[in-house]
Amino acid sequence: MSDIAATDYSIVEEEPPELLARNLRTASHLLASATAFFFLAFVFGYFYLRSLNNAGLWHPKSVSASQAYGAVVMALTVASAFLVRLGLFDHRRGRRPQWRVKGGAALAAGLAAIVLQIVEWTQIGFGPADGGYASIFYGWTAFQVLFAVGALFWLENILATSLRYGKIASGAPAPGEASGDPHRTAHDIRDPLSLVRAGLEAVSFYWAFLAGLAVLAWIILYLI
Amino acid sequence: MAKAAGVVAAIAAAGVLIGFYISGYLVGNTKVFRPTAQGRSVHLTIETVAAVGPQLAPHPDWVSYLVRDTSGHWRRTTIWTLPAHALVHVTIYNFDSASGLRNPLLGRPTGLVGSELVDGKPLTVLPPDQPSHTFAVPELGVLVPIAPVADDAKNTCGYAPCPLSNAHRTITFTFRTGKPGHYRWQCFVPCAAGFLYGFGGPMQTVGYMDGFLNVV
């Protein structure tokens, strides 16, 4: 196959600036759908194994999850999602320093939830081998943590961009700063701040969705 | 010309890769063992060991059957060629302790000519907590539970091959091979420790606890 020589980029129109926001919004919705179906398997497993109660080992008496840890982990996740949402409102109103504070607090709350979840596993008094409920409990919380790590990484990216360009009113980095190639400047995002808003909208939706799942996990694993 | 050479090289490389790939699937075969027959009568001497050892297999901790070849060496092969309609006199030296049956029915010897002898005494049924293995050829109706070495026995065998000076039980029996065919034999005792239901690893790999009788 013959190689294509470099196209003259200057003749290529620029993409409409709102395209990235639309892409990210669509992607966050689709990602939330995929995540929902992922955890649906655990919800299904919970009720299915509970209804079968094979060998009487669905939920032996000795197995009980810590109410305190569960509630705190759930509350921290919800608080984190709420802070991100508040930060988004700040960003929409142009209060960028306030958003950065709230974003940082949300990141801290989310990390605290993850750490507490890990502490809970070590303190809980039963292991994954102790029947159906224990299996679901460990599987579900483990993947909850994994997804939370991913969402927090995304949040951190946006926060980092926001901090890096915090001092300027409209961010215009030096040409080629992102790609490290001054000849491909046409493909840098010219205005990183527009990126922050688009990413923030998306991550706020997704993180709120994960917080909703955390509430669901709390209800199913701890309450009923 | 360079193009043609490139294509030929690519075909050769693909051939080598495919050959390598096929060989990956063929390595599981063990060599066929053919005991010497006297007319319509064959003697087989087998031992069952708790751990096959690093000399004989890539999985030293797996349980296994071994067969004694004509020169008196223990070999790890479970594919045996036997004459049709012949009497097979089998001696099994068991060096393994009890694993226990999941289905107690399989403690009743069936399909034999005469009865199963454990250390010379006839056996009617082996209680389900006792068998360490069974020798079973379902298509011929042959089922032989194998009595265990006591847990507190001294001088137990570590890695195979196990000499007869180690603690062992001797099981002897005779069965008839029937018409020519390709019969599988296996162990029914969940003896593959560490696998779910005791039935993974050596229980699901030909060359350890499973094999074929090629009746010709």
Place this chain on the structure above:
Amino acid sequence: MTAFRRLIGFNLLTAVVLGIGGWYLGWFIGHQITGKSLDFFGEIDQNDISIFLGYFMGVIAFLLGLGFGVYPWARMRGYPPSLREKETAGIGRYFTLCTDHKVVGIQYLWGIGLFFFVGGLNAMFIRAELLSPTNHIFPPGQYLTLVGMHGTMMMGMMTSGILGPFANYVVPLMIGARRMAFPRIEALTFWLLMAAGTILVTTILFGGFPTGWTGYEPLNDQANGGMDAYIAFFALVGISMTLLGLNLMATIITMRAPGLTWSRLPIFCWGVVSTAILMVLAAPVLVAVLSMAMLDRTGQTSFFIASAGGSPYLYENLFWIFGHPEVYILALPGFGIVLELLPVFSRKPLWGYRLAVAGLMGVTLLSWLVWQHHLFVSGINSDLRPFYMLSTELISIPTGFTFLCGLMTIWRGQLRFTVPMLFCLAWFFNFLIGGLSGVFLSDTPSDVTTHGSFFSMAHFHYTIMGGLVFTFFAAIYYWVPKMFGVELNELLGKIHFWLMFIAFNSTFGPLFAVGFLGQPRRVVSYPSHLQFLNDWVSVSAFVLGFSMLIFLANLVYCLVFARVPAPANPWASLSLEFQLPSPVPVHNFERVPVFTGDPYGYGEAAPPVGVPAPSPAGGMS
């Protein structure tokens, strides 16, 4: 010096080296976590944690070696992203992270093709073994591994068989976009798939796996270390599928050119949308259920062990909640291809566009409601069987829409029997047989006999091979001249088609009879009175395999030796991708096209298709 620099940069070579290193690191760490001293796996020389850690760290290292770490690292430090990477770097861009959707499409074509042939090779071995009613070539455990490898490789890899190469390549061209919505994720889906395929091949090093492509528990838990390769493979494929579907959906939703309304969208794009919906929603269920299986094998959980509070039914249910949408993930792109190509070669507009879309969407919806028809004799929910029987048979209504639209499109057309057209027409015949035989499986009383027999195996080969692989080849013959700018030989193509079509029917037709006569699936030994039929099938299968060699010969001959340049629009198609020069310029469109109609205006006075105002972009060589 520059050549050396190129070798040590982010490319496939670095990735493979790092991947192997990562594998050993994971293997080592796994043994540190669960060494024999911990008595965790004390009695067996098999350490599943090591194998899984090896695979996952190997994949991560492999991706880092390809350059996937650069972007997250930059974003972590707050740098804004560059939209694209390595679009114009010569031949090397095919061996690294490249974000040009056309390069990814071609990468997919070769990558998927490679594993398709590995899967096909397994089928040849299976049929060689079944030449005789007793076991004679492969030991029974290795035979089961071959069966599982064939099924898993085909199901896992060919899921992206059309969406990977062709949707990635042509969807942006069809909808007038310059790129995919998420170019890096697009590249990620491809390289994940390649890592996954390699992992599956390594199963043989750990004793293979005995479960077939379904991986039923508790056999799954019982199996040798090779099972871990299956789980890692399918989980990675699931992640790749989710991301591929997500990316394609986002692209079609957000990046359509002005004027390209939903009712003007080419029908192939509708096929992609319907498939992508299923991919985004079904594949995560697969990843979840395999994660549970992995936890059962490594983490002591008991999701699927009845004696310990779990249930094998949980696996069966979750697997088929994914598994039935999965078979439509395989079939729907084929529907899209057939409906897309028939108007071109019948010289008529697509008949009943809305009905065709309704058919695709109807299948998408109904495919969620049928999974228990795989479990009609498993002993669950016997009172729900009439419902699942009904929902399964209801799927034939939207499938019938596709048939009607296809058939009515060729009615009164000016049919040109080109190679892609022949493959599309064969689809009607194959899918007809596949669909009608499916009725026997959906009807519970009849399913009692046919379930788990060679009948069901013949049925899904008619739908998947007849439905997907035939359209896969239709797409290859149709779009390769556009993708490579080189014509394929028509005579060799026709020989390939006829040999493949006849051998295919001669292979799988008799298997219906074999199943009806009582041969269960996945057996290494069968009753001797079935030997004649099995031998017939085996010989036909070898001819089928040979027809693939003719295809390969055609490909090599045309792409390496003949290199006849293809015209920009060899089929006189009105579709947008054929209005562009071959090969397509890097950024596809100099100006964003504006649509005024759909691309099916054959025979209409003023073709209502929105051809962009393209002067073929300058600077092309």
Place this chain on the structure above:
Amino acid sequence: MTTAPRDGVIANDGHGRRFVIAFIVLSVIATPLVAIFVGPLFPPGNGSAQAHEQVFDNTWLVAIMTPPAVFVVVFLLYALVSFRSRSAAVVDGPPIRGDARIQAVWMAATGIIVLFLAGFGSYELVQSGSGGGQGPNPAFTPAGASKAMDVQVIAQQWEFTYRYPSYGGVEVPHLVLPANTLIRLHVTSLDAIHSFWAYQLGVKADANPGVDNVAYVQTKGPMTFDIHCAELCGLWHGYMFDTGQVVDASRFASWIKQQRTYFGPVVKYLPKYSTIYLPDPQRRAG
């Protein structure tokens, strides 16, 4: 839906009429032929009431599916011959974009066929359960099910064994059933998933660990039947087959007596008869 001209308006040259006539004539000829000559060839024969029902069911299915198959094949053949392009240059066909009437007829026809198939299959299923495994609480039982004889099928890697709870719970390695009796098979497993397939009896029921999967079968006269495992269960799946027998009542009585004598010594070791057994999983635990 569409405003394009209808098929007939373009050219009323009789293609449509010729095809419809060919389709109707061929369907009318082929359907009874298929039902009469192909139907009885269908498995699994006449070994039991359930097998007989399945043959009846299969015959109906293939008869119903004949007209759609004829439709597509005749349509394709007709179109490929009549509408092939005869010119070397690319010529466009008529721009027909749809026809609401044809669509409506098609939807109605496929809908009726599908609903009939589902209704027919449900009717056949509800009557007797059709020999399939129905789990611990069968929804569809044949008449007289309360008096059925219980036989337990125990699957294990890699052999089926059978227990007769009404004969002292004796367990035997081969299956023998009395003739002209309604049998309730309780299929269960001790390890992986298997599937008990008694081919000539028209019975298939998955054997799951910890599950009592019930299938009914009404035996007819004396016969032998093949038993296969129909669910991949590991290494010897392909060798997990056996032959069973249906014998008349007196022979069955003497056979079971003989078995109770032979397996007498082992009966005391068997666990108490239960519809399920939950063996120790022997996990790879520390």
